[in-house]
Amino acid sequence: MFDFLSEYDDPTLLGAFWVTIQLTLFSALGSLVLGTLLAAMRVSPVPLMRGFGTVYVNVVRNIPLTVIIVFTSLGLADIFLWTMGADDVKLQAFRLSILGFVAYTAAFVCEALRSGINTVPVGQAEAARAIGLSFSQVLRLIVLPQAFRSVIGPLANVLIALTKNTTVAAAIGVTEAAYLMKGMIEKEAQTLLIGAIFAFGFVVLTLPTGLFLGWLSKRLAVKR
Amino acid sequence: MTEVSVAKDAVAATDDLVVLKSVNKHFGALHVLQDIDLTIARGEVVVVIGPSGSGKSTLCRTINRLESIDSGDILIDGKPLPAEGKALARLRADVGMVFQSFNLFAHKTVLENVMLGQIKVRKSDKKKAEEKARNLLDRVGVGSQADKYPAQLSGGQQQRVAIARALAMDPKVMLFDEPTSALDPEMINEVLEVMQQLARDGMTMVVVTHEMGFARSAANRVVFMADGRIVEEAVPDQFFSNPRSDRAKDFLSKILHH
Numbered sequence: 093m094f095d096f097l098s099e100y101d102d103p104t105l106l107g108a109f110w111v112t113i114q115l116t117l118f119s120a121l122g123s124l125v126l127g128t129l130l131a132a133m134r135v136s137p138v139p140l141m142r143g144f145g146t147v148y149v150n151v152v153r154n155i156p157l158t159v160i161i162v163f164t165s166l167g168l169a170d171i172f173l174w175t176m177g178a179d180d181v182k183l184q185a186f187r188l189s190i191l192g193f194v195a196y197t198a199a200f201v202c203e204a205l206r207s208g209i210n211t212v213p214v215g216q217a218e219a220a221r222a223i224g225l226s227f228s229q230v231l232r233l234i235v236l237p238q239a240f241r242s243v244i245g246p247l248a249n250v251l252i253a254l255t256k257n258t259t260v261a262a263a264i265g266v267t268e269a270a271y272l273m274k275g276m277i278e279k280e281a282q283t284l285l286i287g288a289i290f291a292f293g294f295v296v297l298t299l300p301t302g303l304f305l306g307w308l309s310k311r312l313a314v315k316r
Numbered sequence: 317m318t319e320v321s322v323a324k325d326a327v328a329a330t331d332d333l334v335v336l337k338s339v340n341k342h343f344g345a346l347h348v349l350q351d352i353d354l355t356i357a358r359g360e361v362v363v364v365i366g367p368s369g370s371g372k373s374t375l376c377r378t379i380n381r382l383e384s385i386d387s388g389d390i391l392i393d394g395k396p397l398p399a400e401g402k403a404l405a406r407l408r409a410d411v412g413m414v415f416q417s418f419n420l421f422a423h424k425t426v427l428e429n430v431m432l433g434q435i436k437v438r439k440s441d442k443k444k445a446e447e448k449a450r451n452l453l454d455r456v457g458v459g460s461q462a463d464k465y466p467a468q469l470s471g472g473q474q475q476r477v478a479i480a481r482a483l484a485m486d487p488k489v490m491l492f493d494e495p496t497s498a499l500d501p502e503m504i505n506e507v508l509e510v511m512q513q514l515a516r517d518g519m520t521m522v523v524v525t526h527e528m529g530f531a532r533s534a535a536n537r538v539v540f541m542a543d544g545r546i547v548e549e550a551v552p553d554q555f556f557s558n559p560r561s562d563r564a565k566d567f568l569s570k571i572l573h574h
Binding site for chain 1: 380382400402405406407408409410411412413415417418419420421422423432433436437465467468478481482485
């Protein structure tokens with residue numbers, strides 16, 4: 093029943109999912125960093141920064157991901173010739189798609205984190221300012237650590253969504269799971285089985301993520 | 317004042333540590349501080365009392381600029397209070413603050429709470445900071461709780477940790493914003509005792525409180541506020557036994573007879 097799988101070697105089934113995993117990990121790290129910066133901007137006392145953060149989030153999260161990913165390839169690479177230092181087409185698509193995922197997912201990370209910041213009592217920041225910590229110290233040492241702990245659950249949602257969103261990278265030819273699935277569906281008759289295989293593959297990736305982060309969220313919860 | 321502190325501050329015994337000059341502040345339409353003039357000398361313990369909504373907490377919070385002011389001047393140790401940035405942070409490190417709701421850093425242990433400012437603001441090394449933190453925690457009587465998290469402590473213990481956290485910065489002046497108002501009655505005394513001891517040690521203190529017993533026994537001066545103004549200033553004995561203003565008489569009659 094699964095014989096046909098062995099006919100696919102570029103990428104193989106596992107190879108394709110490995111690309112999915114890489115896309116997810118790099119994008120998750122990048123969006124966590126960018127999202128945190130954006131959240132810091134959105135709560136900063138500098139109006140220009142707040143404005144930038146607000147505009148960024150409201151523009152980027154309202155654009156379909158497919159448009160963003162396709163734009164990185166057709167826009168950034170083909171028109172502006174910005175290929176992110178890649179010398180072959182495959183690597184270029186891989187990097188550009190990560191850039192797109194980071195830009196897109198960061199908006200959601202930012203908003204999750206900002207709601208977390210709002211759960212930290214105002215007195216925490218006041219006490220931190222009162223002992224002489226600077227704005228960035230207050231944020232880094234007191235507010236964000238507590239905010240992160242309270243939004244592990246929502247961030248798990250963002251991460252799971254990101255994992256599944258990486259399938260959009262197939263649109264610009266990144267050879268990840270959805271790219272392989274499309275190829276198989278075109279050539280094979282066992283459409284249902286193929287659908288089941290890839291659905292299962294994604295559940296295998298996301299289910300443990302959700303369970304682990306759920307456990308972590310309980311463990312790290314700040315007691316008040 | 318005790319003789320010890322007078323001797324200690326002999327050089328600067330007469331100078332003014334905190335000076336507020338015609339300070340005004342509004343919350344929207346509410347004129348919460350109206351032309352406040354107040355001078356606090358080094359080593360002095362000033363207790364601010366008054367009905368709720370009289371602006372006494374706001375007054376306390378303007379001294380380290382947790383509340384900004386609309387007009388007037390505030391000087392700490394002769395220097396005007398900076399509006400923002402590094403200079404303000406530096407000044408806040410010299411002004412200890414104790415809050416009604418303790419505000420201990422919830423994700424850090426008691427020990428870490430008291431070490432944080434020393435390490436991040438005073439740049440002292442970890443070992444020294446820990447030693448000092450443990451000493452201070454012993455001094456306020458919660459040394460055995462050092463490795464717990466704030467939520468595991470009683471209110472009185474948390475407030476004493478908060479005092480230790482402020483003291484760890486070696487502040488020139490300590491501000492207490494209703495430090496016992498959120499405490500169960502049986503825990504009030506353990507906090508007041510620590511404050512009494514601080515006062516005896518010569519710390520300059522501004523205390524907003526409803527604890528009249530503390531005002532009587534520890535204060536050099538009582539400042540009575542009502543409706544955003546300082547209505548009366550006097551030594552405690554005089555204020556409690558013979559208040560001059562009707563507003564103060566009215567206030568005292570309400571709180572002292574029950």
